[in-house]
Structure formats: C-alpha cells, structure tokens
Amino acid sequence: MESNKPKLAIVGTGMSGLACADGLGQHFEISLFDKSRGLSGRISTRRGKAHAFDHGAQYFRAKTELFASWLKPFEGNGHLQPWTPRHVYFGADGSRKAHRDVSSKFVFVSGMSAIGKVLLADRPDWKLYLDCMVDLVTGNAGKIFLHCGEERFGPFSHVVLAMPPQQVQALVTPNIAFADALKSAQMIGCHSLMLGYRDQEAPDMDWDCAHFEDEILGFSAVNSTKPGRSGGFAIVVQTKHQWSELHIENNLDTVGSIMKERFETITGIKTDASGYNRVHRWRYASTQTAAASEGSPYLLDKATGLSATGDWCRGSKIEDAFLSGSALAAQLVSQLT
Numbered sequence: 402m403e404s405n406k407p408k409l410a411i412v413g414t415g416m417s418g419l420a421c422a423d424g425l426g427q428h429f430e431i432s433l434f435d436k437s438r439g440l441s442g443r444i445s446t447r448r449g450k451a452h453a454f455d456h457g458a459q460y461f462r463a464k465t466e467l468f469a470s471w472l473k474p475f476e477g478n479g480h481l482q483p484w485t486p487r488h489v490y491f492g493a494d495g496s497r498k499a500h501r502d503v504s505s506k507f508v509f510v511s512g513m514s515a516i517g518k519v520l521l522a523d524r525p526d527w528k529l530y531l532d533c534m535v536d537l538v539t540g541n542a543g544k545i546f547l548h549c550g551e552e553r554f555g556p557f558s559h560v561v562l563a564m565p566p567q568q569v570q571a572l573v574t575p576n577i578a579f580a581d582a583l584k585s586a587q588m589i590g591c592h593s594l595m596l597g598y599r600d601q602e603a604p605d606m607d608w609d610c611a612h613f614e615d616e617i618l619g620f621s622a623v624n625s626t627k628p629g630r631s632g633g634f635a636i637v638v639q640t641k642h643q644w645s646e647l648h649i650e651n652n653l654d655t656v657g658s659i660m661k662e663r664f665e666t667i668t669g670i671k672t673d674a675s676g677y678n679r680v681h682r683w684r685y686a687s688t689q690t691a692a693a694s695e696g697s698p699y700l701l702d703k704a705t706g707l708s709a710t711g712d713w714c715r716g717s718k719i720e721d722a723f724l725s726g727s728a729l730a731a732q733l734v735s736q737l738t
C-alpha cells in the first residue's frame with residue numbers, strides 16, 4: 402500500500418542507520434540501502450561450514466538509559482543475552498593475570514549481526530535494498546535520487562548517510578556545509594583472525610576473553626562460549642588498531658602469519674585450526690578523531706537535504722553509533738515534520 406508519509410532514505414544499515422530509521426519510522430516512509438549482502442555493518446558475524454565468528458563488534462555495553470531501554474525488548478524476547486566471560490590479561494613482561502571485569506556485556510545469541518534481522522522482522526513497513534552500493538547522489542533537498550549502478554531510487558525528501566566518514570565523502574560535494582567536520586574525522590583499521598577448530602583440535606582454555614599489552618595484538622575472544630552459539634570451537638583474535646593502520650595494505654596471509662605467531666608465543670595456544678583459518682581486514686574500524694559534539698552527534702546540511710551519522714560522530718562503540726543515529730532522527734523529526 403502506498404504511504405502518504407514523506408520518503409526518506411538511509412544508506413548504511415549499521416547501528417547508526419538502524420537507530421536513525423527507528424527514530425524516524427513513524428513520520429517517514431523509510432528505505433534502507435546497504436552495499437553488503439547482510440544488515441548490521443561492523444556488528445558482523447562470519448559463518449564457515451561448522452564455525453561462526455563475530456569478527457567485528459564483540460559485545461554490547463549500554464552506559465546510557467536511552468540505549469539500555471532500546472535494547473530491553475531484545476532481552477525480553479531472548480535474542481539478547483548477557484555474556485560473562487572469564488578474562489585474562491597478558492602483560493608486556495610475559496605476566497598473566499586473571500582479570501576481573503564485572504561490567505555487563507550483552508550479545509545476540511545467534512550471532513552479533515542478528516540485531517538488524519531481528520529489528521527488521523518487527524518493522525515490516527521499511528523497504529530494504531541489500532547488495533546495493535550507492536555510488537552517486539543527485540538532485541536537491543526535497544527531491545534527492547540515489548544511484549546504484551544502472552538503477553535509480555527516489556525521489557527522497559532527505560537522505561541520511563550512515564557510514565564511515567571516508568565513504569560519506571565519496572557521495573557528497575566538496576562544498577557541503579559539513580565538509581570541514583567530515584575531513585576532521587579520522588578512523589583507523591583493525592585485523593580480525595578467525596580460528597575454527599575441529600573437535601579433536603580444540604584447545605583446553607581457562608579464559609574466554611584476553612587483553613594484551615602488546616604492540617600487535619589487542620584482544621581475543623572464544624566466540625563459541627557466547628550464549629546460544631552452535632558450531633565448533635571458535636576463537637577471534639584482533640590487532641591493536643595502530644599496528645593495523647601501519648599494515649593496512651599488507652597481504653592478509655602475511656598479516657595472519659604475524660598474528661598467529663604472536664598469539665602462540667603469548668598464550669601458548671596453537672593456531673593450526675583446520676576448520677576455518679582466515680583474516681579479515683577492517684579499513685575503518687575505530688574512531689581516532691570524532692567529527693561532532695556529544696550534544697549534536699551528527700552532521701546535517703539543510704540546504705542539500707543530506708545528513709551523516711555514525712559512531713565516528715562521537716566515539717567508537719556501538720552505543721556511540723546508536724546515540725548518533727537517534728539524535729539525528731530527533732533533529733530531523735523536529736525539522737522536517
């Protein structure tokens with residue numbers, strides 16, 4: 402059924418795009434676009450034949466009441482559950498300490514990326530275009546078109562670009578009102594090593610989460626210990642962002658070899674997992690310099706009818722992306738309705 406609400410497009414279905422859509426859905430007809438085949442952006446789950454890996458964000462933390470209450474329904478229906486891993490801290494001097502971290506951590510039970518699918522199942526009015534890379538934005542405020550290769554979508558009254566700043570930059574004109582803020586935002590990379598062990602290979606572990614005081618490695622998690630996970634024994638190892646930034650163009654096999662050698666040296670755990678053994682590169686993983694303020698954590702150009710949102714507007718966590726998308730939605734509702 403055709404709706405008589407104004408049409409609004411959101412490009413990017415990560416946390417910021419989803420939060421923005423949720424704040425706008427009552428007032429606008431929402432169309433969501435993503436270049437990936439799945440939803441949820443960096444809240445991502447890679448599936449092999451017998452293993453699954455959250456190779457992007459590991460868990461949710463809600464420090465604000467707003468985010469905690471938005472997550473509540475997912476907890477209520479069992480999709481989101483607490484995860485209480487055993488932590489260990491590996492010091493630079495070779496020391497090893499059990500690390501007590503009592504902060505609440507939540508994960509989606511079938512895989513972190515389920516957040517998008519679960520949300521959209523409850524929002525049947527939203528139009529979704531996956532595998533659809535927006536490569537051009539044309540038109541003017543009130544009548545904007547999105548182009549994905551040969552296809553054209555629109556007109557839209559407003560377009561939200563919910564993606565890392567470098568990707569926003571590729572879609573807007575250099576003289577857009579928020580050009581300077583966009584340029585000032587800096588993001589750095591990360592590599593995730595995914596190790597899927599067959600049953601007979603699974604190492605004996607006395608930790609589920611490791612933190613490293615190391616130049617190369619930052620964090621590791623035994624993904625298969627998260628609640629509700631099926632599949633084989635799975636470990637994710639992530640680099641320090643600064644190290645990845647220096648090696649961002651390197652061959653992934655070389656990066657993988659370096660990460661494995663370091664992981665074995667520090668933890669004593671073998672990395673010759675034969676079920677799955679790959680590295681993923683995140684070019685834009687974490688915010689180095691935020692683009693906006695906590696009070697108005699988004700970028701908006703009324704003249705062109707374009708806005709931008711993402712974790713990079715205020716920080717580098719899922720909650721930052723949520724708060725950015727929600728704040729932009731509130732602003733657009735007051736401005737456009």
Ligand SMILES: Cc1cc2nc3c(=O)[nH]c(=O)nc-3n(C[C@H](O)[C@H](O)[C@H](O)COP(=O)(O)OP(=O)(O)OC[C@H]3O[C@@H](n4cnc5c(N)ncnc54)[C@H](O)[C@@H]3O)c2cc1C
Nearest residue numbers: 413415416417436442443457458459460535711712718719
């Ligand atoms: C390795 C790693 C570990 C992390 N660990 C944690 C953690 O444990 N806890 C935590 O809170 N946070 C963590 N984070 C950060 C968290 O993932 C991000 O803060 C959050 O997911 C960002 O959401 P976003 O909407 O801002 O951007 P994104 O999730 O990057 O979403 C952007 C979306 O835009 C799409 N897109 C881009 N360009 C186009 C285009 N031209 N056309 C169509 N679609 C496009 C992309 O495909 C993507 O889906 C981690 C991140 C990484 C990479």
